[in-house]
Amino acid sequence: MLTLIRNAKIYAPEYLGVQDVLTADSRILKIGPDIPEVREYDVQTIDGTGMLLFPGFIDSHVHILGGGGEGSYHTRTPEIMLTDITTGGVTTVVGCLGTDGTTRNMASLLAKARGLEEEGITTYIYTGSYQIPVRTLTGNLMDDLILIDKAIGCGEIAISDHRSSQPTKEEFARIVGDTRTGGILSGKAGVVNIHMGDGKRMLAYLRYVVEETEIPPSNMLPTHINRSMRLLKEGMDYAKTLGGFLDLTTSSDPDYLEEDEVKASTGLKMLLDEGVPEHQITFSSDGQGSIPIFGKNGKFVGLGVGKVTSLYREVRDAVLTDRVGLTQALKTVTSNPADLLKLERKGRIAAGKDADLVLVQEDTMEIDTVMAKGNLMVYKQKAVRKGTFENL
Template identity: 40%
Template sequence: MLKLIKNTELYAPEHLGKKDVLIANNKIIAIADNLDSLKNDAEVWDAQGKIMTPGLIDQHIHVIGAGGKDGFASMTPEVNLSELIACGTTTVSSLLGTDGTARNIRTLYSKVKTLDQEGISAYMLCGYYGIDTVTITESIQGDMIFIDKVIGCKIAISDIRSSYPTAQELVRKLRDVMVGGMIGHKKGILHVHLGNLETKMDVLFELVNEYKFPIKHISPTHVGRTKALFDQAIAFAKLGGIIDITTGASQYTPPHKSVLYALEEGVNMDNMTFSSDGHAGLTKFDENKNPIGVRKAPIDKNLEEVVLLIKEGGVSISEALKLVTTNPARNLGLNHKGKIEVGYDADLCCFNENLELTDVFAKGQQMMADKKIIVKGTFES
């Protein structure tokens, strides 16, 4: 089945100008100035000059919910498909949080497969905060090899809820991720939650400098939690690492301002990503900063921060988009995602001149049209 998208202002994410895009099932098969010769053989959709970009990738989101720090009632709910479509997210990588007991790794796998069946692309990490990695098979390496959706492992450091892992313990997990990835034909990352303890990223530098472990397999997140932590993250990025800035919570300054500061300090945009931490459990405060309950982390801040980076930060559309397209795709090893290019998945977002999201395609299927979600999850009304 062919679909011809006409008259786009194409950002792939590099700016390619006025283009037509041809889709066959879920793949992009042609991009050209004019593909009118195929109009009679395809379903035609006129983009009417809208800006078209790759679909957005959220590499750290809790699709089965998280939270629980104030008891069972503080555990956050699952993410619905329409929530993701509403903010242009067409690919997710999900994970467990603090809790690897009440939240089950097999439940996470089931939700990831559900989202896949409902129309977007979904992946997952094994593990959680603790050193006692929760897996579907008998090991991290087994999950990397035999479980299609597992593309890495999560662990926490520098957090009072972590297991305070040593460099030697981490390097053994990195070995399992890397070797399992080799056999399973995946890149493999150890995705590292960072808390606000004074140890910051010290053990990660030990892995790189003392153990000489390839930095591309080490993926630190929540790097903007404090100024001191972010300064250390900048040094990590200058070594070639990719640092992940959370948009939904735990930032000392707005995420787009963190990016601008990093750029001023000499970090390449290719070494940074945004992720939402969506549906993490957060404390709710009143106007006097007193805790009054809990709330779920929003999932729409990736797009919001990209737009702020463009409109207020003066960063080009092409460069700002890297944070949620090519960079997370490269970090996760998703070689068919993050670009509008022949052979890539047909994940696309369209925006008007004010950078308002108007249309979304996931794997070739239109999910949003003229700001209205037209495909919802199985049990959404």
């Protein structure tokens, strides 16, 4: 199938002006003005007039199997469905385990990732869960990275949190080192995705790795960095002085933030204003993980489920409310995670890249159309391709 998107304002994520984009099979074939439509080749044409065209979004932290709930077995969150992902403009996800590495295991995580890929999006996984020793498929962290195609890193390893295994800083450094080496040997990113709790140690373990070993900060991605103002400020210093990368979590209730929690869009604005280099900042949703819900009086009323759709909500809010530049906001979910995770065909609109594209209405910035690997997933705000069990 050839698809021609006409007359859209392209943010690649840098602004390229009003142009056409031609895709063939799963790749972008050509970008330019007035690309001719050759009817003999059965070209599908989409009118992008009055719309902005973005690269498909990358969500680097999704509990695709669901997560272990905070209220015993009955609060284990359900597995994610395809349209939970695509309606938010996300075309690439990295699946992870969280607190529960027992009833949610690596074999099931890999199978779920393969299933979502068969349904039309691009998927990867992290080896491990909160706990140390790291849960693996082969019995060895480096072997997982070298031998399993979808395993691109390790995580989410919990530190500074009462639910972590309380590793020593030397144990933590060893995991980062093994992940880096496994990445080198397999041509992958070798990134450790790190669950940051609100403990007093904050980023001390990451500082130890950067300051006391030869491992660069690009092999670590601390997430939930906006869970508190204290942690966010610590992250600012870590990023500016040591070159560290920071990931802000978008799944929260913007009307009822936890005490001292910082909304992701606002956190992005703060980081940029403080001089944190824009390429060191990413967003992820924590989608399908369990999150607490509070009533209007601030009283805990139950558990909710993280939403992948929150990823673009925070990008949009960063632009419309927090006055972050559109290109800067987009980079947090496109080129920045693509570069950090070494996803060479993702994160940009350019010839030869995967045809992962998102059309949004210019006046409202609402998602209109989503294409993953050249296939329409969402068209005119309706999911046109659904997961296997969504059609029952």
